[in-house]
Amino acid sequence: MELLKQLGSQAQASAHALSLFNTTEKNKILEQIAQALLEQTPAILSANQKDLENADKNGIAPVMQDRLRLSTERIQEMAEGIRQVIQLPDPVGNVDNMWKNEAGLLIGKKRVPLGVIGIIYESRPNVTTDAASLCFKSGNAVILRGGKEAFHSNKMLVTIMQSVLAHYPSIQYAIQFVTDTSHETAAALMKLTEYLDVLIPRGGAGLIKRVKETATVPVIETGTGNNHVYIDKDAQLDMAIKIIVNAKAQRPSVCNAAETLLIHRDVAKEYLPHIERALLDANVELRADEEASAYLTSASLATDEDWETEYSDYILAIKLVDSIESAIAHINYYNTKHSEAIVTDSYQASQKFLNEVDAAAVYVNASTRFTDGFMFGYGAEIGISTQKIHARGPMGLPELTSIKYIVYGDGQIRE
Amino acid sequence: MELLKQLGSQAQASAHALSLFNTTEKNKILEQIAQALLEQTPAILSANQKDLENADKNGIAPVMQDRLRLSTERIQEMAEGIRQVIQLPDPVGNVDNMWKNEAGLLIGKKRVPLGVIGIIYESRPNVTTDAASLCFKSGNAVILRGGKEAFHSNKMLVTIMQSVLAHYPSIQYAIQFVTDTSHETAAALMKLTEYLDVLIPRGGAGLIKRVKETATVPVIETGTGNNHVYIDKDAQLDMAIKIIVNAKAQRPSVCNAAETLLIHRDVAKEYLPHIERALLDANVELRADEEASAYLTSASLATDEDWETEYSDYILAIKLVDSIESAIAHINYYNTKHSEAIVTDSYQASQKFLNEVDAAAVYVNASTRFTDGFMFGYGAEIGISTQKIHARGPMGLPELTSIKYIVYGDGQIRE
Known part of the structure; x- marks a missing residue:
């Protein structure tokens, strides 16, 4: 899968650069993205129209068509969602706790981004901007793979976000989109261990099950609730x-x-x-x-x-x-x-x-x-984890980070 | 794999029961295990002798034979290791933090065991008792799959631990051992998503790579250090x-x-x-x-x-x-x-x-x-995570737990 390897290696480079951006810089770019989405409302609606026509042609159920449908108001809500993410505290760089060990080393647990996050999702186009903005704010590069019903809408949304990132070359690949909607490519994405640090599926029970059974990339299961x-x-x-x-x-x-x-x-x-x-x-x-x-x-x-x-x-x-x-x-x-x-x-x-x-x-x-x-008071969420590894329940920005031990010494060696 | 399904479903039942044991009860059983290991020293040495003879026959390198070799002193160290685990604070049941949300719900993040942990490891028999005691103390059931070079030693160690658990029927399957050392069974264990909550490989780069590429169970990568x-x-x-x-x-x-x-x-x-x-x-x-x-x-x-x-x-x-x-x-x-x-x-x-x-x-x-x-001051560790999901760096007992949100209401509904 040359396409995925390329997306992966681009994402890794941008993830490294983005991990060094401070909160002010990230918030400024998110605001530019929110504005670009509002300005490009006609282009988004027109792309969405194509998806709706295809849905109609393919006999997609009305309830699903409703999930797919965008409107000026829904695009405003997407921009508003990004502005809510701007308001959230940035966990990256915080040191959770710090202590001296017996040898006198000062050891701290510093919050760092996870790296490259893959998101596999179904028909709602708003997941595209929600997930992208949460991953971006937490310093992660994201590779989005949306459902084929929403292909044109998602692609347009990503194109608009990328037009903002194009002004920041070191992080221009922080938000990417898999344009090949085949099942083979989705399966290959689930096994892209060389580049993906985690994969988050968002959708129905069938999708979650498929990801769980196929993925060798670490997965955070979300969503199904019996x-x-x-x-x-x-x-x-x-x-x-x-x-x-x-x-x-x-x-x-x-x-x-x-x-x-x-x-x-x-x-x-x-x-x-x-x-x-x-x-x-x-x-x-x-x-x-x-x-x-x-x-x-x-x-x-x-x-x-x-x-x-x-x-x-x-x-x-x-x-x-x-x-x-x-x-x-x-x-x-x-x-x-x-x-x-x-x-x-x-x-x-x-x-x-x-x-x-x-x-x-x-x-x-x-x-x-x-x-x-x-x-729960966490602000926006990327999903609700139903597994026990890494995160459980509603996942906000802290759940999109890991830690790095930073250790300050003055010449200590182990006896 | 009927064998693995049986081990898995037994482990799940014992994990549920063990999650409700308090710290005093778990420590008492761990002390009984330490004593049983000391008392059964001759039986352990004799099982180990079989492994050493096979190693010799199969031309295993001396440095590997040394890893495999047990002695009265090494068995005392294993018992001592279990006693160190007894001394560690038990994270299970602690509530990390608790707050009121806007609707007046009191929401707490309570530490709970992960559930069923699989450990795949190579030649050192001490991993058997180290891993079992850490998993047990943190309220998890464990399924151990050791290397075939240490088969007789590992099997004897598990048999002795199980003889203690036999007195506690509800948790008698909290420590189990995969007696089939084939690669097929190892691969099936890596895909046992229905029963395993996490899989921790401990060993060389080859093992880690194989697990990472095969497992669909969530994995915590440990160990290789370039x-x-x-x-x-x-x-x-x-x-x-x-x-x-x-x-x-x-x-x-x-x-x-x-x-x-x-x-x-x-x-x-x-x-x-x-x-x-x-x-x-x-x-x-x-x-x-x-x-x-x-x-x-x-x-x-x-x-x-x-x-x-x-x-x-x-x-x-x-x-x-x-x-x-x-x-x-x-x-x-x-x-x-x-x-x-x-x-x-x-x-x-x-x-x-x-x-x-x-x-x-x-x-x-x-x-x-x-x-x-x-x-780092954590006491014993189950390994050093080199991935970003769930845990990073040295993993002690807290890293073998997850959380559960406990929510106290007085009739709240969502508006």
Whole structure:
């Protein structure tokens, strides 16, 4: 793959140069990029039009077409997103801590960029500018490989960003785009260990799985969320209703929405009819196991497949459990390690759930919808990690850095 | 690979149980393991004897046989190593920081084990007990796959550790061993993404490369060190001699030893003869580029291969450079991102070197030999990471953990 080797070696050179830029310089360039995007709005819309026409021709579903569609307002939001990244503190160069060792060496852990980051993503063109600006601010070069549905939009966005970088020759390859959208090239990118320090896939479960099974470059898995809300026997009904409706229906298409409701047998008979009414009011379709169905009027019967499905839609699976232990066992078996919530007034149940459920974020008496860089107070995020290596949960700028030990001596040698 | 799936699913179950053990319980079991190893010394020595006989039969080099050889004293050191791990603070369960977000949620980053760790290693049997005790203390299950030269020794060590775990059924599979030493099984282990959270190779450059190119499980690269000492034009001669002799010859077989000396043209003529004398006194063989050779009496001519070789032996490559920029460029091109040192009295040169050299540890006026968990004050280490993802430099217990966000609410939903 000559193309990828070229992109890789260009990216490495620009990454080295960019790692030495200070925050003021990087922010100035990001502002120029935001302005260039606003100025080039007509060119972006026209490129986007091509993608929309192709989508129409290829019979792409309306919901997907909506993800793809740009407008003047959406381009303004992209520029606004870059200005939010400008406001974020720059982690690069900070020394996390510093100490003297026994030999008198002064040892510090200094934040440095990761180097070259690959991003493989699907249909939303805004990922192009979001990911590029976060990688740039954290001193990393990025190689973007977007979905072929958004090819013209993405290419135009990158061309505009590159026209700004062209004024800074040492970092002109800090933002690059893979123009070959074949699966072979994507697979080769996943194995580009010589040049890529990390690969971040952003998209649906199929993409994440493919990357995980193919990549030899270090991967940070993001995104899929088969999340649960467990209503304990000591839960308050009002709070339970409020949380499950919010977790399911406030925005069902996102990864921190809930997909399955688990409810303790002791409260199922009393609570489920009220919960059903609230969910039906929120247009949610219900699929329940046999025991839960006994207390519901509108649910169809759930199959095993429902327990493992991330609907990303107005559909909720419901299951009765005998105990918190059964709830935790079901969750740890079926979940994607994203976000899990318990509703309870029991101290013991809350601690048990927090300790034993394996997920990036575990909630007591709150909606799963809070797993998000903005909600956690991190500002913009590059994604939500569902693995345990390197970063877990919402990833902001610090998660796009590594460390370097800097060591100040005065002639120390090892005895 | 039915064998690996079984090991993997057993490990996962034990990892979940072990994650809930408190520090006192884990330390008690580690002490029982240390005692069992001491008590079973004759059985370990007899298993080791089989490995040594095979090594002899197969014509394994004496230096490798030495790595393989156990003695009563070495077994005592293994037990002592476990007792050092007992003394280390347990990171699991600590909450790194905790804050309230705008919605009033109390959000904490709690340290949790990684889960199931695979270790692929070569001939030293002590890695078996070192790695097992570090993984255990940090709440992880471990699957060990040692080299076939040490098969009987490793198997006996694991059998003894398992005999202790057998008294704790919920965690009886926390330490496991792959008894099939074929390359196919090793390759399958590297792709066991369903069960392994991370894979740590420990061994030579060949092993690391094979793992990096094969593994789809997240890998933490450790170990290879093609390290440099750069003697700047403003270096003090005495300090330069002391540091390069220590970095090269104090223990040449380890990964933080230096392999190449770079020296600034302005001081080469004056310094090199003194440096040569000190290195020859330390039994170091010299390979120099043409320009450096002019000031040396005993050096053979270096080829490009020398710049990329980790000798792990009493051999040093020497190269003249025109500037600190050339030194940094050479280092960043040839190094393995492990440990790099500059000797200088110049403030500007020290800062430039610290900022621009890409390595896990960068030293001013000190020997590269300090890159080590003990020297940094971390206690025991599982290896030295030469990648940027997850961990970089010496990895102790905290690097064997991840985080989980724990979130305390009182009914919050997202607006």
